[in-house]
Amino acid sequence: MPQRRSMVSDQVKYEIARELGFANKIRRNGDSYDYGDITTREAGLIVRRLIERAETAMANQLKRERGH
Secondary structure, rough: OOOOOOOHHHHHHHHHHHHHOOOHHOOOOEEEEOOOOOHHHHHHHHHEEEEEEEHHHHHHHHHHHHHO
């Protein structure tokens, strides 16, 4: 089965993993990232943080558009 391309860069996901304290489980080789050693829970935490960032960005954009 072909692997789907992510909408979020590996660098951003790595930065979030670093914030959450488990970036050491992600193997890096140049521009390549291997997430095979993170748990499902840790992957979910990355997704949750990405959603929180997106919601914050959308709320800030809405405030700017409304002139607040």
